[in-house]
Amino acid sequence: MLETEVVVSAPPHIRHGLTTERIMQLVVIALIPAALAGVGFFGWHALAIIISSVFSALLTEVLILKLMKRPVTIKDGSAAVTGLLLALIIPPTVPLWIPVVGSAFAIALGKQVFGGLGYNPFNPALIGRAFLVASWPSLMTKWRWPLNSLAWIGDRADAVSGATALGLLRDGIKGIPYKQLLIGNISGSLGETSALALLLGAIFLLIYKIIDWRIPAGYLGTVVIMALLMGEEPLFHLLAGGLILGAFFMATDYVTTPVTTKGRLIFGIGCGFLTMLIRKYGGFPEGVCYSILLMNITTPLLDRWTVPKKFGEVKTNG
């Protein structure tokens, strides 16, 4: 006779060790180099922005879940990731209430209003940023070059200190050394400037198979092709602005992107196409945020259009 209680459950009785919680932890780890680079280039205020943003995201999530009497799933780490990501895509000059309001908005109206993790149609961090840009446009476009980063332009330094690399391109000012673009001591959002730090994190996520290569490959590949077609410098467009951050950390967000392999590739290509259209012809110098949000809308359709052929599926009418 069995003297103890045993668990009776449906198979399978073994599970892979990777949980959603662990995935979010790995994403945070992958973002640490970029966050450190941001703090390095823009100083302690950048760190304060990151902390306020993460704290606000966590607090908002807890408050809403308590208010709705739902289990507090703060432990899954998704709110922390949203807060961190939002901090990395806003200017390093903003007052601290900006990330606080932005993260609260991102969690409340970008995610929880739709039912919480898994149900939001848009990337919450990008929704937060879009909301901030629309509400406080001047604060959200106040840029700053890191100390001693304007040597390349000589005595016109004062004239450019308020613009990003992409903004300068619009004004016809070129010549930022590629090495500087790669390392990231340039003007831009807090965590988007250092392609090197971001790529380090991206490689980490690819190795751990947390993200699918198809989305960034489709995205970056399309940007290169579009740049060539438009007569722009492809490498500049890859390194300047928020493309690397967007392609590896935003466009790969599970919830808001397709699950099929074909769908993911198309999603990436669409993002690249829209980004270059906006950069070249749009009202803003940068288009990563809006292109991903626009492609988020297409996710359910892409999934539906790219349902893979079943193993052994026979064509029924042809």
Added chain:
Amino acid sequence: MHLRTFRKGIHPPGNKEKTSSLPVEILPLPKQVVLPLSQHIGAPSEPLVSVGEQVMTGQKIAEAKGMVSVPLHASISGKVVAIEPRPHASGKLVPAIVIESDGTDQISPELASGYNLEQLSADQIKDLIRQAGLVGMGGAAFPTHVKYFPPKGKQIEYVILNGAECEPYLTCDHRLMVERTDEIILGLLAFMKAANAEKGMIGVEVNKPDAISALTKAVEGLPIEIIPLQVKYPQGEEKMLIYAATRRVVPAGALPIEAGVVVNNVATAAALGGYLKNGRPLYSRVITVTGNGIKHPKNVEVRLGTLVEDVINYSGGFDGTPGRIILGGPMTGPAQYRLDIPIMKGTSGILVQTRAEVEKLEYAPCVRCGKCVDACPYNLLPNYLGTFAEFDKLAEAEKYGILDCRECGSCTYICPSRRPLIQLIKNAKSKITASKKKTG
């Protein structure tokens, strides 16, 4: 070397080291056996004996009822003490013949002492397959002879033996391939003759190099190919094995015969080989008793109807407090809540997990990571199937191919949100088939 395999799938830890090199032991005769009349897919067998009757080992005690059914044989000699519903691995009570041992294990005189394959016709072999009570011993327990009556116009070209043993922990097929190589080959040759097939194949995952070399040596000069397979789950899933071995794709919803193939487990072939060699029908089988909750894991040959409790006691009992008791492998085996469950023809093992190993699963909404999509060997979208099933959207589920799911469990194994996808899918599938039956 590029090894043959199928697309997608998962790589769970094998955990076979505990038993893979342990020779098969013979369990001492149990005092009592419980032989369910339903040990196979199809109609239950009909008892030929009554309570109080003396029976001998190997004696036919229940007859097949209809085409998709098999006879059942006494696994010990002794007295029939009950024919009544008894606990069954399915969790239900199922009619069973209970025999109390007289301790003599006297072999029934009705059994032949063996058969000469050379002198048997295809039809005679098919009849013997049925008379031996053979069913798929890999777990599905589908009556074996049925596969050898293909629909008109279909020819079996290849007989493939499944020696993949892709379920983690299990090593009983591995040991059979090493220790009873000749019986497996004899069984395969008989299957091939019954089917008039031109070629035989045995697919084995390369984590069993000793089995591969033993088989390779044994098939020299025979029209049988040994196919080393990549170690991946579910490599032993019938259609995946066929694809890996022959590159043929069995159409969705169709049987392997559509691709000119029949698949049998190596254990089933060994049982047929044994029957031909010594005339003993299927009344015992080799199982693996393992897991961190078992004191002395082993491969052991047990008489059918032996209770799980007896096998666990023979294996040194539980190591610590058991957390979950599984019949078969961890990917598809059903969990049990009692120990008086009999070992049946399709039972491949007893796996006992410790309390610490049993993860308390809190299931969260799908985060659409797509890992299940990358795992599903049938190229389905398990995340959508699970969600459709959860919200009872049966029409959508069917449109997305839920009936093509073979319930291998890969999606559920990999899911970071710990969603019980297979459970949801199973529920929806049975609802769909039930409503189809209703509407005719």
